[in-house]
Amino acid sequence: MFLNFTIMKPKYLYHGSVREIEGDKLLPKQASDLGERSENLHQAVYATNVKDIAIAMALISCKGVNCSSLYFKKRPFGVIYEGWPKQEYIYLYTLPNKTFKQEGGSGNQWYSTKPVKPSKVEKLKVNDYISLVRKSTDKEREKFLEKYKRKFN
Numbered sequence: 001m002f003l004n005f006t007i008m009k010p011k012y013l014y015h016g017s018v019r020e021i022e023g024d025k026l027l028p029k030q031a032s033d034l035g036e037r038s039e040n041l042h043q044a045v046y047a048t049n050v051k052d053i054a055i056a057m058a059l060i061s062c063k064g065v066n067c068s069s070l071y072f073k074k075r076p077f078g079v080i081y082e083g084w085p086k087q088e089y090i091y092l093y094t095l096p097n098k099t100f101k102q103e104g105g106s107g108n109q110w111y112s113t114k115p116v117k118p119s120k121v122e123k124l125k126v127n128d129y130i131s132l133v134r135k136s137t138d139k140e141r142e143k144f145l146e147k148y149k150r151k152f153n
Contacts, residue, residue: 016058
């Protein structure tokens, strides 16, 4: 006997950003993190089904943050190795699921290769959500910079 498991597509997905979009749609673009996973190779709109992860993603992308990483499995979701957010606001976009596909990883990552019109846009104060990120320990920072130093030189 075989069991058939299907992952339910969430009704809405979330995308965090450091800026408000121009126009009425989020446009597909290349992921800018250090990962070389297959899902980072698409020109796409990236989103998650976890609102706090989307907010953390915006926080680690803020002006003033030089090196950071995002974890999908544990709080705080973002770790900042160099710098700290120097913006007052970030944006959270609530997106309809229609054109999104799930790919690899934690099950919380989704992408759309088509432009997406947000259902809702929220302007959030950085200080209200800063607990979603933390500064790295010295040991974490050294390990991170050693691993990725070639990317920054």
